[in-house]
Amino acid sequence: MNWRSIGALVSKDFALFFRNRFFAVITVLALVMFAAIYFVMPDSVDETLEIGLYAPLVPPALELMQEAERGLEIEEVESEEALKEGVTEGRYEAGLVFPADIMEKLGLNQPPEIKVYFASDMPDEIREVVNVLVTEMAYLQTGQTLNIDWQPEILGLDMAGAQIPQRDRMRSLFAVFVLMTETFGLAGLISEEVERRTAWALLVTPMTVKDLFTAKGILGTLLAFSQVLLLLAVVGGMNAQPLIIVTALLLGAVLVTGVAFLIASLGKDFLSVTAWGVPALVILSIPAVGIMIPGAVSDWIKAIPSYYLTDTIYQVSNFGAGWGDIWRNLLILAGFNVVILSAGILVLRRKFQ
Amino acid sequence: MADYSIVAEDLTYWYGDLVAVDHISFHVADREILGFLGPNGAGKTTAWKMLTGQLKPKGGRATVLGRDIARDSQKVQGEIGVCFEYTNLYDQMSASENLRLFARLFGVTRFDDDALLRRVGLEGWGKHRVEEFSKGMKQRLMVARSLVNRPKILFLDEPTSGLDPVSAEAIRTVILEERERGATVFLTTHDMMEADKLSDRVAFINQGKIVALDTPHNLKQTYGKRALKAEVVADSGLEYVEIPLDMADTPDAVHDLFSQKKVVTIHSEEATLEDIFIQITGRGLQV
Numbered sequence: 001m002n003w004r005s006i007g008a009l010v011s012k013d014f015a016l017f018f019r020n021r022f023f024a025v026i027t028v029l030a031l032v033m034f035a036a037i038y039f040v041m042p043d044s045v046d047e048t049l050e051i052g053l054y055a056p057l058v059p060p061a062l063e064l065m066q067e068a069e070r071g072l073e074i075e076e077v078e079s080e081e082a083l084k085e086g087v088t089e090g091r092y093e094a095g096l097v098f099p100a101d102i103m104e105k106l107g108l109n110q111p112p113e114i115k116v117y118f119a120s121d122m123p124d125e126i127r128e129v130v131n132v133l134v135t136e137m138a139y140l141q142t143g144q145t146l147n148i149d150w151q152p153e154i155l156g157l158d159m160a161g162a163q164i165p166q167r168d169r170m171r172s173l174f175a176v177f178v179l180m181t182e183t184f185g186l187a188g189l190i191s192e193e194v195e196r197r198t199a200w201a202l203l204v205t206p207m208t209v210k211d212l213f214t215a216k217g218i219l220g221t222l223l224a225f226s227q228v229l230l231l232l233a234v235v236g237g238m239n240a241q242p243l244i245i246v247t248a249l250l251l252g253a254v255l256v257t258g259v260a261f262l263i264a265s266l267g268k269d270f271l272s273v274t275a276w277g278v279p280a281l282v283i284l285s286i287p288a289v290g291i292m293i294p295g296a297v298s299d300w301i302k303a304i305p306s307y308y309l310t311d312t313i314y315q316v317s318n319f320g321a322g323w324g325d326i327w328r329n330l331l332i333l334a335g336f337n338v339v340i341l342s343a344g345i346l347v348l349r350r351k352f353q
Numbered sequence: 354m355a356d357y358s359i360v361a362e363d364l365t366y367w368y369g370d371l372v373a374v375d376h377i378s379f380h381v382a383d384r385e386i387l388g389f390l391g392p393n394g395a396g397k398t399t400a401w402k403m404l405t406g407q408l409k410p411k412g413g414r415a416t417v418l419g420r421d422i423a424r425d426s427q428k429v430q431g432e433i434g435v436c437f438e439y440t441n442l443y444d445q446m447s448a449s450e451n452l453r454l455f456a457r458l459f460g461v462t463r464f465d466d467d468a469l470l471r472r473v474g475l476e477g478w479g480k481h482r483v484e485e486f487s488k489g490m491k492q493r494l495m496v497a498r499s500l501v502n503r504p505k506i507l508f509l510d511e512p513t514s515g516l517d518p519v520s521a522e523a524i525r526t527v528i529l530e531e532r533e534r535g536a537t538v539f540l541t542t543h544d545m546m547e548a549d550k551l552s553d554r555v556a557f558i559n560q561g562k563i564v565a566l567d568t569p570h571n572l573k574q575t576y577g578k579r580a581l582k583a584e585v586v587a588d589s590g591l592e593y594v595e596i597p598l599d600m601a602d603t604p605d606a607v608h609d610l611f612s613q614k615k616v617v618t619i620h621s622e623e624a625t626l627e628d629i630f631i632q633i634t635g636r637g638l639q640v
Contacts, residue, residue: 206459
């Protein structure tokens with residue numbers, strides 16, 4: 001290995017990277033934009049269920065429930081029209097209309113007619129919750145309680161009242177995006193080296209193809225790693241177990257360097273690099289999106305290498321997971337790195353021969 | 354063997370079914386300029402690539418500076434300078450940065466980029482980005498880049514192709530200076546005038562084979578035809594008369610010309626390398 005040549009090439013590429021206005025702007029922009037999005041987003045989760053109520057006579061049980069239930073807020077409105085408007089505009093998750101004879105009917109054990117308004121896009125879960133709420137109120141009011149021995153058990157950490165804010169769920173997505181931004185940069189530099197045939201000028205010096213790949217690998221890993229590290233430090237991703245996060249990010253940087261080699265082997269110029277890079281970005285982002293929207297994806301995302309990076313960042317930065325919890329993630333990610341980097345070198349090597 | 358910078362023995366390369374270089378053998382002495390002359394597609398660049406370690410020979414062998422180029426290419430490449438036909442500079446870097454990068458790659462510690470730029474006529478352009486350069490300036494910078502390690506052999510692939518006369522002359526001057534310094538020069542070209550001017554010997558390559566290899570003078574002697582060409586006044590206007598030299602009746606023919614005709618112009622005619630190439634191969638150099 002010719003470290004003198006490797007050093008010269010890394011410093012040359014580093015200078016060229018930041019002389020390319022597109023790469024320079026996109027790098028800084030990505031860092032600033034993701035950090036800004038993080039800080040603009042709310043840092044807590046509003047778990048309150050807000051319900052609008054129009055009722056000439058409010059059953060005492062409802063007031064009791066509002067005082068007792070954590071996260072339930074009932075706002076009385078003056079008319080049914082105002083209630084509908086509030087639901088449509090999204091101020092209330094649901095709107096209840098109690099008839100004037102509700103107490104009388106409940107007293108006679110007759111079913112009162114209760115109207116419930118939902119917005120058209122309200123999910124089934126919320127509709128179900130409101131249904132349960134009204135039923136419970138009826139039971140409370142009539143003195144009939146459910147004959148159930150209620151023994152709730154929380155599996156794992158009880159996050160009730162302390163849900164993970166969406167912005168913290170997005171850390172993994174930010175990390176993947178920043179890493180992939182550098183993938184475009186590295187792949188662009190390599191394809192330009194082939195397109196302009198400067199690589200052949202390098203290879204008639206004492207520099208070997210192996211030296212060339214080492215230099216490109218070092219550059220790609222350094223660029224990706226330093227930027228994602230900076231971003232995660234800014235958005236609080238390093239607060240718990242920084243060593244694990246650093247290790248995961250380093251492995252992630254190596255992963256995207258391998259992906260950059262693959263993209264560079266397919267792309268002939270910047271446009272084709274972008275065309276190949278976008279599908280790669282989308283695929284590698286899927287696990288991070290899955291974290292943002294629980295239940296949106298299933299187990300097949302474990303076939304995507306970035307799953308092991310995003311899951312590690314999520315588990316460690318949000319739940320304080322330790323080495324014992326995520327060592328498998330890191331091991332599998334390292335395995336993927338070996339495969340993808342080897343494949344990238346293999347296919348890219350053909351371009352230099 | 355020690356006096357030869359380059360020795361090629363049965364050197365062969367093919368791309369699929371096409372034999373680009375077909376068992377060629379030759380040597381280049383120290384401090385010699387060898388012109389490798391042939392039309393496009395004759396195999397010049399493939400041979401040049403094998404000798405510079407860019408392609409591994411598929412048959413035969415070549416030693417450069419006493420080392421087998423297929424096995425020791427890295428060591429050989431540290432001591433040679435290579436100038437490509439196409440421009441492959443870093444456009445977003447300045448001329449000096451381009452030269453300094455390659456000096457670092459060669460491990461040259463004491464390096465004066467200004468002096469090198471001056472030699473190729475680019476004085477004062479060191480801080481300018483290459484993207485601002487004309488084609489001729491870029492080619493001169495390419496030549497300068499091939500000199501950063503003071504190479505023992507300079508491999509030049511069509512160095513003046515498509516250049517303006519000033520740039521072409523600047524490059525030819527540098528080539529001759531390098532030979533004076535002690536470097537051997539391997540020059541591939543299809544420009545027979547350039548080969549004639551610069552080369553100690555020329556090799557004609559056609560369809561992958563060397564069809565002739567000698568000094569330009571000897572080639573002209575061997576294959577060329579010497580003649581006098583005169584422009585004379587005739588009844589129908591001007592006409593041309595050609596008198597072959599080196600013939601038994603040449604003196605009489607010259608005497609008759611001047612005594613019987615009114616000569617307007619007269620000059621000796623010597624075969625060009627292109628004439629000789631056509632004579633040997635049946636095809637022109639520009640094909």
